[in-house]
Amino acid sequence: MGAALGIGAVALFGxxxxxxxxxxxxxxxxxxxxxxxxxxxxxxxARAYREDLRRSALGGEGLGTDPALSALLAGSLSGAESIxxxxxxxxxxxxxxxxxxxxxxxxxxxxxxxxxxxQPALEGRRQHFEVLLLAAVxxxxxxxxxxxxDLLNRALRGYETERPTSLLQALEVTxxxxxxxxxxxxxxxxxxxxxxxxIFDSSHGRVAVRRAKEAxxxxxxxxxxxxxxxxxxxxxxxxxxxxxxxxxAVDHDGRHPEALRxxxxxxxxxxxxxxxxxxxxxxYEAAPTDPFYIGYFGEVLIDRLxxxxxxxxxxxxxxxxxxxxxxxxxxxxxxxxxxxNDARAIELLETAFRLDPSRSITRWHxxxxxxxxxxxxDAVRLFQEWVAQAADxxxxxxxxxxxxxxxxxxxxxxxxxxxxxxLGERSLDSYEYLCELYxxxxxELQRSAECFRQLLWWxxxxxxxxxxxxEIQKNLAFAAVRxx
Amino acid sequence: xxxxxxxxxxxxxxxxxxxxGLVSGLACWALWVQxxxxxxxxxxxVLLPWAGAATTALSLVLLINHVxxxxxxxxxxxxxxxxxxxxxxxxxxxFIYYSLLLFANAKLDAGKTTDRPSEVRAIRAVRPVLGxxxxxxxxTLRSREDGARSVRLVLRPDERDRFWVxxxxxxEQRAGRLRIPWIAGIVADRERQSRAIxxxxxxxxxxWKDLVDYYRERGRYAVAAxxxxxxxxxxxGDWLFAIQLxxxxxxxxxxxxxxxxxxPLTQQAPRASVAKSYGLALARSGRKADGAxxxxxxxxxxxxxxxxxxxxxxxxxxxxxxxxAISVYERALTLKPGFPEIEVELGLLRKAVLRxxx
Numbered sequence: 001m002g003a004a005l006g007i008g009a010v011a012l013f014g015x016x017x018x019x020x021x022x023x024x025x026x027x028x029x030x031x032x033x034x035x036x037x038x039x040x041x042x043x044x045x046a047r048a049y050r051e052d053l054r055r056s057a058l059g060g061e062g063l064g065t066d067p068a069l070s071a072l073l074a075g076s077l078s079g080a081e082s083i084x085x086x087x088x089x090x091x092x093x094x095x096x097x098x099x100x101x102x103x104x105x106x107x108x109x110x111x112x113x114x115x116x117x118x119q120p121a122l123e124g125r126r127q128h129f130e131v132l133l134l135a136a137v138x139x140x141x142x143x144x145x146x147x148x149x150d151l152l153n154r155a156l157r158g159y160e161t162e163r164p165t166s167l168l169q170a171l172e173v174t175x176x177x178x179x180x181x182x183x184x185x186x187x188x189x190x191x192x193x194x195x196x197x198x199i200f201d202s203s204h205g206r207v208a209v210r211r212a213k214e215a216x217x218x219x220x221x222x223x224x225x226x227x228x229x230x231x232x233x234x235x236x237x238x239x240x241x242x243x244x245x246x247x248x249a250v251d252h253d254g255r256h257p258e259a260l261r262x263x264x265x266x267x268x269x270x271x272x273x274x275x276x277x278x279x280x281x282x283x284y285e286a287a288p289t290d291p292f293y294i295g296y297f298g299e300v301l302i303d304r305l306x307x308x309x310x311x312x313x314x315x316x317x318x319x320x321x322x323x324x325x326x327x328x329x330x331x332x333x334x335x336x337x338x339x340x341n342d343a344r345a346i347e348l349l350e351t352a353f354r355l356d357p358s359r360s361i362t363r364w365h366x367x368x369x370x371x372x373x374x375x376x377x378d379a380v381r382l383f384q385e386w387v388a389q390a391a392d393x394x395x396x397x398x399x400x401x402x403x404x405x406x407x408x409x410x411x412x413x414x415x416x417x418x419x420x421x422x423l424g425e426r427s428l429d430s431y432e433y434l435c436e437l438y439x440x441x442x443x444e445l446q447r448s449a450e451c452f453r454q455l456l457w458w459x460x461x462x463x464x465x466x467x468x469x470x471e472i473q474k475n476l477a478f479a480a481v482r483x484x
Numbered sequence: 485x486x487x488x489x490x491x492x493x494x495x496x497x498x499x500x501x502x503x504x505g506l507v508s509g510l511a512c513w514a515l516w517v518q519x520x521x522x523x524x525x526x527x528x529x530v531l532l533p534w535a536g537a538a539t540t541a542l543s544l545v546l547l548i549n550h551v552x553x554x555x556x557x558x559x560x561x562x563x564x565x566x567x568x569x570x571x572x573x574x575x576x577x578x579f580i581y582y583s584l585l586l587f588a589n590a591k592l593d594a595g596k597t598t599d600r601p602s603e604v605r606a607i608r609a610v611r612p613v614l615g616x617x618x619x620x621x622x623x624t625l626r627s628r629e630d631g632a633r634s635v636r637l638v639l640r641p642d643e644r645d646r647f648w649v650x651x652x653x654x655x656e657q658r659a660g661r662l663r664i665p666w667i668a669g670i671v672a673d674r675e676r677q678s679r680a681i682x683x684x685x686x687x688x689x690x691x692w693k694d695l696v697d698y699y700r701e702r703g704r705y706a707v708a709a710x711x712x713x714x715x716x717x718x719x720x721g722d723w724l725f726a727i728q729l730x731x732x733x734x735x736x737x738x739x740x741x742x743x744x745x746x747x748p749l750t751q752q753a754p755r756a757s758v759a760k761s762y763g764l765a766l767a768r769s770g771r772k773a774d775g776a777x778x779x780x781x782x783x784x785x786x787x788x789x790x791x792x793x794x795x796x797x798x799x800x801x802x803x804x805x806x807x808x809a810i811s812v813y814e815r816a817l818t819l820k821p822g823f824p825e826i827e828v829e830l831g832l833l834r835k836a837v838l839r840x841x842x
Contacts, residue, residue, distance in 0.1 A: 270648045271672065273691075274680050305681065306689030308719070340721030408788065440790070443823055463735045478824035 020200035042175030068100040111138035145189040188221035223253035255286040326355035342372040376407040394425035410441025514583035521590035524635035538575035592661035600655040601628040652676040709741040739768035756786035
């Protein structure tokens with residue numbers, strides 16, 4: 001019946017234009033899944049797509065490097081469970097193993113067991129998208145919309161997924177909940193699930209809006225429903241309607257961090273920095289220990305407003321909460337450097353850099369803090385290491401050049417900057433610096449004049465170029481007099 | 485090729501296509517002029533729909549008339565269509581001539597820009613009926629100086645999403661060569677926006693800096709320096725900002741403002757670059773003796789700095805302290821041998837000393 005309805009839907013409307021490839025499969029169960037999906041039998045579609053994945057896996061297709069997931073894809077729940085348990089015994093923090101075990105539990109109809117398996121991963125600082133999604137599915141199955149909505153909102157703050165099976169878990173539970181009779185249907189939760197499915201098929205946006213409006217009418221999580229309404233309106237290209245909905249969400253719950261953050265995003269897009277700041281601050285105050293909102297507020301304070309004293313308070317509290325949080329250490333170090341507390345900045349940045357030596361931006365801040373206290377040789381060494389690790393990275397060469405200048409090694413600075421531009425450096429400020437170095441360091445007057453003229457051609461009115469070009473021309477005239 | 489009935493391509497058709505192309509091209513150009521050199525006038529909003537309708541009607545009538553020309557002798561229908569063509573072309577002509585007038589008015593205008601602080605009251609875009617580009621949109625602005633006065637302006641396609649209702653903007657108005665005031669631009673009111681931010685977040689460094697840039701770019705140097713002093717009172721450690729701003733003031737030949745913003749920094753721990761910028765600003769603003777003092781301080785703090793010596797040498801030379809200038813220039817040349825200007829200056833000063841009677 002469902003498949004027939006699907007055929008009718010395709011005949012009448014065709015396939016939705018932006019349907020994700022996960023829903024368009026070539027195998028027989030895949031086509032069946034698509035038809036059931038189009039007929040809005042999402043639970044049936046999920047089961048058919050799972051059968052499609054099983055056949056593909058048995059044929060050796062779509063298997064990744066995770067043997068437990070491969071066994072799950074091949075439909076062997078006990079095999080997947082046994083491999084994942086083995087992996088968990090070796091590494092109790094293994095997120096993929098927990099995800100596989102949770103999926104096995106969900107497929108066996110044991111959502112409570114799935115939640116228990118996911119719990120340790122939910123307590124970590126880094127919030128894994130699929131952990132949050134599967135936990136939300138488990139709560140939905142248990143008839144607990146409050147935590148399910150909360151987890152979905154947290155999951156959708158940053159979407160990243162690689163496992164093909166977690167989408168099917170969400171699709172299946174959406175189908176099951178949608179089939180419930182009207183009064184017992186958790187419409188607010190469904191609105192959130194459709195908001196998630198909209199990522200793969202924009203037509204779910206309309207359904208999410210409908211469910212959200214039903215939820216608002218029923219008084220079922222109205223703030224969350226307005227949030228969904230706002231986000232979907234924004235994705236559909238109606239930013240004014242989106243902002244109005246988000247402000248409604250904030251009216252219903254003035255401490256809803258996600259609604260406040262989304263309102264801030266829309267204010268930012270408008271260029272209304274005051275409102276952006278107020279909303280971001282309220283989001284932070286509503287969830288002061290959540291690294292996500294700390295990061296957001298901290299970014300507004302440092303990069304958008306430059307309120308360094310307030311930023312210091314925020315990041316110091318984040319470091320106090322988690323002394324091994326490299327990002328918080330880096331941000332606090334940045335603030336201390338801007339405030340002129342170079343010694344403290346170096347201490348913080350060195351700790352952050354030890355925690356993650358691959359982060360170029362931490363190295364960058366540390367290098368300039370070292371220059372600030374006159375430790376130019378250390379800065380040169382730090383940037384030389386960067387160049388050794390990333391010889392083709394123009395930024396590494398540019399920064400080494402700046403360190404050379406501070407170490408009074410002008411010729412080497414010129415060579416590094418020239419190398420940076422050969423590698424694709426685009427910054428006009430760095431180009432201006434190179435022109436200055438030709439003049440100051442190498443006294444190559446003709447070259448410096450040409451360099452500044454080129455710069456002024458690219459961007460007329462650059463004050464430094466306007467200031468120095470007459471000086472250089474004067475010196476060229478003097479050089480000519482001297483030569484005669 | 486001559487015009488023949490049933491001919492595939494005749495001079496008549498070529499003429500119709502050319503005429504149609506010319507009219508459409510001119511109408512598009514006229515619309516572009518209205519968007520670029522716009523005037524706060526209600527007439528335009530009466531004229532625009534009529535001009536659009538007339539251009540379409542004219543194209544249609546041109547085509548029908550030409551087809552009828554090839555069919556048979558003139559009759560009352562043809563006469564009516566001819567009148568319609570004339571009326572439509574009249575409206576299009578008025579629109580084009582009006583745009584031409586605005587074009588000349590703006591292009592020949594060499595006058596100054598007057599800022600009119602305003603607030604966005606409404607934004608509308610004419611939605612296309614059958615998809616494609618919206619032909620035009622408009623914005624309604626209320627003047628902050630004269631709250632009762634609202635103006636409506638045409639919006640260019642690139643401006644449609646740039647503004648929001650309630651936003652503070654500045655309308656850059658110019659007098660016009662033919663005394664028709666026109667709008668050179670609608671930009672965000674950075675002064676009002678920065679002040680609004682500072683009311684809520686008084687320590688927002690970026691807002692202070694934006695305010696300084698805004699005043700400086702508009703040639704309001706004293707106010708820019710006041711704002712910079714406000715910023716430096718909160719962030720006294722940002723000496724680099726002060727030096728860069730002093731540099732801007734120097735380029736704008738406002739060294740006195742440079743002196744004002746650098747002065748408080750000289751009370752802090754001694755720093756060669758601050759002393760050098762301060763000394764230079766003092767010397768450039770006519771206080772050469774004070775300037776020399778601070779430049780001496782800068783080379784004392786950083787004896788390897790060529791430019792400190794360079795500026796000190798120049799200032800001492802201007803003060804007539806020739807022997808001291810020679811000694812400083814000589815030190816400068818040891819730091820950067822062969823620097824042409826110093827070599828020439830040094831030669832001239834040495835000659836002057838030799839010529840001086842004992």
